[in-house]
Amino acid sequence: MATDSRRLAVPQSSLDPKSLCPAKVERLLNDEEQRLDGRYSSESRGIYLQCGTVSQAKGSCYCELGNTKVVCSVYGPKDVEHYEDFQMEGKIKCEFKYAPFSCSKHRGHIPDLSEAEISDVILQALTASVRLQCYPKSLIEVFIIVLENDGSAVSASITAASLALADAGIEQYDIVTSASVRVYGNGNFLEDPTSVEEYRPQDFDSESGGDLNHGLVTVALLPTLNQVCAVLSNGHLECDVLVETIQMCTSLAQNLYTAARKCLLSSVKSVDQNNA
Amino acid sequence: MSSSTIVIKAPSKRRNNPIYAHASEVFLVTPGDVITEDADYMRGHGTYTNAGDEDNKLYASVAGVVERINKLVCVKALKTRYNGEVGDVVVGRIKEVQQKRWKVETNSRLDSTLQISSVNLPGGELRRRSAADELTMREYLKEGDLISAEVQQVHNDGMLSLHTRSLRYGKLGQGCCVVVSPSLIKRRKNHIHNLPCGATTILANNGYIWISITSGDACNEGDGGFNVNKEPVPLEEREVVCRLKNCIQCLAKSSVMLYDTSVLYAYESSLQYQVKEIMSEKVSLEIVNQTISLLEREKTGDG
Amino acid sequence: MSLFGNNLSDAEKCFIIHGIQDDFRTDGRSCDNYRTIELAVNVLTNTHGSSKVRLGNTELLVGVKVELGKPEKATPDEGRIEFHVDCSPNATPAAQRKAANKDFVNNIESMLVRTYANKIAIDLTSLCIIKGKMCWIVHVDVLILECGGNILDCTSLGVKSALQDTGIPRVVVKSGDEGEEEVELPDDPFDVQHISVNNVPILVTVSFVGTRHIIDATVEEESCCSASVVMGVTRRGRILGVRKQCGGSLNPETLVEMLEFGKKSGRQLHVALDKMLKSYEKGTTGYL
Numbered sequence: 001m002a003t004d005s006r007r008l009a010v011p012q013s014s015l016d017p018k019s020l021c022p023a024k025v026e027r028l029l030n031d032e033e034q035r036l037d038g039r040y041s042s043e044s045r046g047i048y049l050q051c052g053t054v055s056q057a058k059g060s061c062y063c064e065l066g067n068t069k070v071v072c073s074v075y076g077p078k079d080v081e082h083y084e085d086f087q088m089e090g091k092i093k094c095e096f097k098y099a100p101f102s103c104s105k106h107r108g109h110i111p112d113l114s115e116a117e118i119s120d121v122i123l124q125a126l127t128a129s130v131r132l133q134c135y136p137k138s139l140i141e142v143f144i145i146v147l148e149n150d151g152s153a154v155s156a157s158i159t160a161a162s163l164a165l166a167d168a169g170i171e172q173y174d175i176v177t178s179a180s181v182r183v184y185g186n187g188n189f190l191e192d193p194t195s196v197e198e199y200r201p202q203d204f205d206s207e208s209g210g211d212l213n214h215g216l217v218t219v220a221l222l223p224t225l226n227q228v229c230a231v232l233s234n235g236h237l238e239c240d241v242l243v244e245t246i247q248m249c250t251s252l253a254q255n256l257y258t259a260a261r262k263c264l265l266s267s268v269k270s271v272d273q274n275n276a
Numbered sequence: 277m278s279s280s281t282i283v284i285k286a287p288s289k290r291r292n293n294p295i296y297a298h299a300s301e302v303f304l305v306t307p308g309d310v311i312t313e314d315a316d317y318m319r320g321h322g323t324y325t326n327a328g329d330e331d332n333k334l335y336a337s338v339a340g341v342v343e344r345i346n347k348l349v350c351v352k353a354l355k356t357r358y359n360g361e362v363g364d365v366v367v368g369r370i371k372e373v374q375q376k377r378w379k380v381e382t383n384s385r386l387d388s389t390l391q392i393s394s395v396n397l398p399g400g401e402l403r404r405r406s407a408a409d410e411l412t413m414r415e416y417l418k419e420g421d422l423i424s425a426e427v428q429q430v431h432n433d434g435m436l437s438l439h440t441r442s443l444r445y446g447k448l449g450q451g452c453c454v455v456v457s458p459s460l461i462k463r464r465k466n467h468i469h470n471l472p473c474g475a476t477t478i479l480a481n482n483g484y485i486w487i488s489i490t491s492g493d494a495c496n497e498g499d500g501g502f503n504v505n506k507e508p509v510p511l512e513e514r515e516v517v518c519r520l521k522n523c524i525q526c527l528a529k530s531s532v533m534l535y536d537t538s539v540l541y542a543y544e545s546s547l548q549y550q551v552k553e554i555m556s557e558k559v560s561l562e563i564v565n566q567t568i569s570l571l572e573r574e575k576t577g578d579g
Numbered sequence: 580m581s582l583f584g585n586n587l588s589d590a591e592k593c594f595i596i597h598g599i600q601d602d603f604r605t606d607g608r609s610c611d612n613y614r615t616i617e618l619a620v621n622v623l624t625n626t627h628g629s630s631k632v633r634l635g636n637t638e639l640l641v642g643v644k645v646e647l648g649k650p651e652k653a654t655p656d657e658g659r660i661e662f663h664v665d666c667s668p669n670a671t672p673a674a675q676r677k678a679a680n681k682d683f684v685n686n687i688e689s690m691l692v693r694t695y696a697n698k699i700a701i702d703l704t705s706l707c708i709i710k711g712k713m714c715w716i717v718h719v720d721v722l723i724l725e726c727g728g729n730i731l732d733c734t735s736l737g738v739k740s741a742l743q744d745t746g747i748p749r750v751v752v753k754s755g756d757e758g759e760e761e762v763e764l765p766d767d768p769f770d771v772q773h774i775s776v777n778n779v780p781i782l783v784t785v786s787f788v789g790t791r792h793i794i795d796a797t798v799e800e801e802s803c804c805s806a807s808v809v810m811g812v813t814r815r816g817r818i819l820g821v822r823k824q825c826g827g828s829l830n831p832e833t834l835v836e837m838l839e840f841g842k843k844s845g846r847q848l849h850v851a852l853d854k855m856l857k858s859y860e861k862g863t864t865g866y867l
Contacts, residue, residue, distance in 0.1 A: 283851065284618050284852055285855070286617065286618065286619060287631070288617075369588075371586075421588040421589075450591070451591070505590075518603065518606065522607060552608045554607070
């Protein structure tokens with residue numbers, strides 16, 4: 001396992017104290033159709049977006065979705081690192097990382113396999129939207145750190161990344177917005193799940209969970225063009241349930257567009273007023 | 277859409293060796309074998325002598341067939357990288373665009389070069405190459421493009437200089453490229469064939485075979501041939517190209533020499549099957565055996 | 580994911596895209612045909628289960644070894660399954676850099692982990708020996724010998740066959756001295772139990788080229804594809820994981836069509852694979 005030699009190593013046999021408590025399988029929807037935090041199943045949390053928070057970066061964006069906090073910073077366009085990467089189109093490099101203290105379980109300093117996978121998914125979403133032919137032989141670097149993970153971190157990251165790119169003045173076809181939906185049992189769709197509500201295989205035993213649909217679907221969308229640029233799902237879903245969930249995520253992402261646009265315009269306006 | 281049946285089968289013992297009626301006598305050697313002890317012979321490629329040896333024993337340095345031309349002895353290896361000779365027809369892929377030339381990948385030891393003075397630029401043959409041409413090189417040929425060219429010069433280290441200063445050569449348009457070993461291409465007078473089935477093949481000496489449809493004009497248009505036709509190819513002609521591609525791949529897998537006659541015989545033998553069936557083991561062996569029997573019949577008919 | 584993709588010229592890509600539009604690909608296949616698949620199980624002697632798959636030009640080996648270990652604290656009554664993918668030097672052209680190779684391999688590993696990380700694919704409770712103390716850990720190692728396109732589908736076929744072939748020694752739990760439980764391995768090496776692979780997923784990659792979608796893309800077709808969707812499909816038609824690859828965008832309707840198409844192809848693959856594996860069990864096919 002790769003370790004960082006400059007840091008004091010965490011002892012290999014250390015335990016998270018929560019693991020010694022008996023596992024509680026809570027019902028995510030009570031009898032009045034209310035979720036654990038009081039929302040209804042088709043209610044999203046409020047979103048807060050602010051551009052220009054990291055002064056060193058060319059462009060940046062801070063996003064809060066309930067308790068989930070994500071920072072994205074964009075560097076570039078700059079020269080490609082290796083000569084072999086020479087292409088007439090630009091290249092985007094994306095790195096997604098959970099901060100070690102962000103999740104309920106301690107995460108390592110080196111990005112692991114799941115973070116590499118999410119970096120790749122976010123890269124696909126951004127590649128669909130950035131006009132790379134305007135940046136030949138150039139590299140655009142996008143760094144995303146999740147400061148606190150309370151569910152829907154991937155969708156918050158994608159939205160933040162796209163706004164950070166816009167803040168950096170990089171040409172895009174459209175702002176990318178993204179949303180997640182949790183499928184819980186048959187016919188229950190929980191919009192914008194928190195970390196407790198996200199899909200975890202150990203919460204169900206095969207008999208009761210077997211025939212029902214459970215899973216988490218994240219979709220990234222280009223709202224004005226109505227094109228899907230990233231899809232990610234896990235869990236077990238029937239095909240028609242999956243299709244319905246994707247359509248639900250698409251409409252949620254569509255609704256997010258107004259908030260994202262408003263944030264971007266207000267940051268442009270404030271820069272404009274400062275210049276004037 | 278046609279009904280698709282997915283076939284999963286167990287691996288079978290591959291019988292790649294086709295059945296030859298008459299096997300000709302060949303002298304096969306491996307590295308270290310003594311070819312001859314006669315001092316009269318001149319040494320060619322693939323051989324060496326031990327300087328300190330009293331008898332002038334000639335040893336082989338590669339595994340292959342011994343070729344004797346008068347007093348010259350050389351060993352032709354069965355699978356080599358392409359060694360170019362002046363006048364060869366090659367098909368290459370542009371790897372890099374450099375200052376006044378393009379670097380072309382031709383399946384040889386070193387990448388070949390194509391100087392900007394060796395291509396036909398739009399505007400006529402005798403046009404002077406200006407500084408503007410150097411800057412817009414990428415508009416003519418960029419990374420990934422396929423060209424057909426002739427070897428102009430072979431340098432000391434084996435690097436080839438190519439030229440496309442004839443209307444027969446230039447940037448290649450829509451079609452398929454098949455890569456085979458250079459030793460399977462038979463040396464002939466002509467390597468660009470317009471087959472009667474409606475396709476044009478270039479059986480280049482370096483093992484890159486290009487198959488495309490025969491375009492209306494026999495050669496490229498007068499603007500230097502750098503604009504390729506991007507119109508969709510009609511289905512019947514596409515079928516011919518794909519059938520030829522599959523046939524050539526079958527022949528190459530069974531190490532049959534490739535030249536216009538063998539390719540044509542293979543095409544005719546394959547007409548009874550569907551294009552996608554040609555790639556299966558059974559059918560491909562059928563086609564290869566039929567091709568060989570037709571070739572041998574022709575040989576005994578002539579000689 | 581055209582890591583091994585050739586650098587194709589624009590005209591060649593044009594030819595491929597128009598061919599797909601006419602439902603006639605460069606090797607004569609139609610949009611929904613797979614290339615010939617060759618499969619052999621029980622090919623490696625030092626493993627508990629193994630398989631070798633060849634799909635067109637793509638070839639890989641899968642070896643499964645089971646080891647005794649401790650279960651995770653969060654799931655004391657479950658065993659574990661771990662995936663590892665390796666690309667042999669034969670498969671990698673010399674020009675490829677190490678970082679790009681690692682991305683390619685991580686891509687496959689993460690998709691396998693994603694589609695197996697649920698209660699449906701493998702019944703992990705069957706791998707538990709002593710609750711909280713001992714369980715079986717199944718290590719699935721994939722070695723890519725040759726990459727000719729469509730590596731994910733090929734890998735999942737190999738993994739399912741190898742898991743079906745895996746024989747876990749049938750252990751007996753006895754109470755030893757001082758009330759502690761002891762585990763005894765059988766004397767007979769053929770006294771094994773098999774994992775149930777009824778709900779194991781097969782990955783199907785549906786690529787969108789030009790204006791149509793195809794399955795089983797070759798390396799050349801992968802370099803022309805604008806977007807592709809990988810999905811894990813069980814025999815029943817359940818979808819265990821979806822991920823979009825390649826940086827292009829899709830119409831929502833097209834995405835739905837591709838998912839339905841992938842589910843249909845996945846179920847057909849399961850049927851063909853199960854038939855093949857059954858004939859191996861009966862001993863009717865084999866090398867000799």
